[in-house]
Amino acid sequence: MTEVRHVAVDGGTLAVELRAGTTAPVLAIHGVSSNARLWNWLHAAAPDLTLVAPDLRGRAGSFDVGGPYSLEQHALDMLAVLDAFALDRVTVCGMSMGAFVAVTLALHSPDRVHDLVLVDGGFPMAADGLTPDAVRAAFAPQASRRDRSFADVDAYRDFFLAGPTLLDAADPLLTDYLAHDLGDDGRVRLAREAVLADAVDTLLHPPPWQQLTVPTRLLTAQWSVGPDSAPAYPEAAVAQFRAGLPALESAQQVAGVDHATSIMSARGADAVRALLT
Template structure:
């Protein structure tokens, strides 16, 4: 059972389950249906899954936007639900938002599961602001197009996610949620601002004191690509940050597939069950 509500100014899907609620925060160019695979693997989980400002059902919620602003939006969602403290699961930029939330408002976060995000990424070392803006401006070009159907949209976006199964009905549902009348529900200015802040902005991860788990992918984009988090970097993070209590490498997946496949979602589900 789930229902969609307007909470804290955002469109939020609240999924009823048998557990204490988990706030699930999606990535920079994603939407709340990112959690389809987690729901399939762990139907017992109670989830609070917002569309972040500028995406999906929250596309009309404008900027300015940043990781810190998203964290404050999450506080507003929790306030609207009368929840004092929750477990938080964040993927990619959602992991950075989760860390910002846990460090700015530690009383609102019990613990965290971060999925290929939340800490500075090796693949971003040496990237300039111009480079980030160029890359994500190109990614935002889909906003200016009209797609005849979800299959045409899949043709456009899936080459950048090569390990996903085009025939997966969970993926189709995710892509459908991006669209309204053939247009992508994404604010390009917010996308670029958020990407720039995530990659180049300040991070409070060293202040993190909530129990934290990191699930990370073997590759970044496709088989053999350099990972966001090489194992030696993860070991260094664990040595420097006592709050990072568990880490797990998911072999055979890349960044997107770390949550958008049953294989990746199963690992994430097991870490959420241990909280």
Template sequence: MLVPVDGGDLAVEVHDGDTPPVLAIHGVSGSRKLWNWVAAHHFSLIAPDLRGRGDSVEVPGSGISQHADDMLRVLDALNLDAVTVCGMSMGAYVAVDLAVRYPDRVRALVLVDGGFPMPAHASLTEETLAAAFAPQLAARERTWTVDEYLTVQAAVNPLIDATDPLIREYFAHDLTPDGHLRLPGGTLIADATDVVFGTSRWRELTVPTWFAHAEWSTGPDTPPAYTVEQAAAFRAELPVLHEPVLINEVDHGGTVMTRAGAAVVGEVLAEALK
């Protein structure tokens, strides 16, 4: 379905399942297909392509608050007063902003490897951030077949299963019919800049919140985005935060884009839906 937002129409996929509806918000370079692994566990998901991505690629603009306002439009279009919201990576920051500014529309919050300050961000500058995204920006200068793009992504993401049909569907959704990536470089950098240099309002959360985080960041044995100790510190400071859940033997992307990671996220989401 298409939902009117400022500047165009947002593409939204609705997965029918056995649960109350969950608004699922993907990360900075992802798309609505990120949630296919969680949907396979029979959750009812509302999964938008955020502006500038996938089938919403023609909608201009960026920024955490802009995306949160778009999510409010999605809920309005579906006549949903309040839902559980699940966000991964940048989507978790969007979910926090939505829950802080519109707490009456969010009954519970599930944050997956995002939403809280990442210690690694403290050392970044705008120059080093742009350098970190240089490979992604370069990829936008050429055309790809799905097989070529999948091969490159499998090399960059060693924990994904390149034979998984959901992986192929996920990365195929990144491409236009003529093989260009459906995420402008300017949008990617603008949203990443807002995540890294913006201020998460997590301390202002008033809705029940769950946090699941990965053991690794980009492959086996890499330092995580959040340590167990850091997650415990967030819980000590935020009364509405339940006991954080460590997802073992997955990295940042694998929290949702692997069957093992999605199973744990599903367990956390089921708890939040009770």
């Protein structure tokens, strides 16, 4: 059973999904163009986990919450969520940009974070030569989802799965995830500026990971987008993180998954479950 609560933040109200289980709550933070149903696969792999999963401002149930958009603002929003749920100190699991938000939260308020599980994110990605304009151009296709209307979730799924992907079009968890994106008017509830501003902040202004003090576990994908693509985190980069951060307790790669399916698949979700239970 999923319960939706609403949490007041600067500029509006966040929608937060609570999936009650038998464990201590885990704050689960989705990525740049995603929503709270990103954790469908983790819930399926570990239904005993208690997940507190917000839609970040500018996305899905929190679409009406405007800017500013930044890692720091999202971290402040997550503190409001913890306060609203009366959670003193929690495990935080973040995927992609959500992992960067998780790191920012742990640096800002280490007393509120018990430990971190970072899924293909949280540490700097290669950004040599990138400019804000180049990042915005790269993320423009994701940001443009708001610009069109879809007749139903099937039409949106066809659009969403265009291009290289390991996602399973027949997966009902994917259908539920995509349905959560759509408003009653058939348009995607995703603010263009939320995607673009957050992408720039994530890639060009990552948090100072070397200052982390809470126990941290990193999970990376073998590929970035589709089979045989270069990973977001090559082995040499992961080795650098391990050497530079005593708090990084483990770093492992999940074979046979790309960035999206590092959580949006049974294989990826099971690997995340293993780090949380």
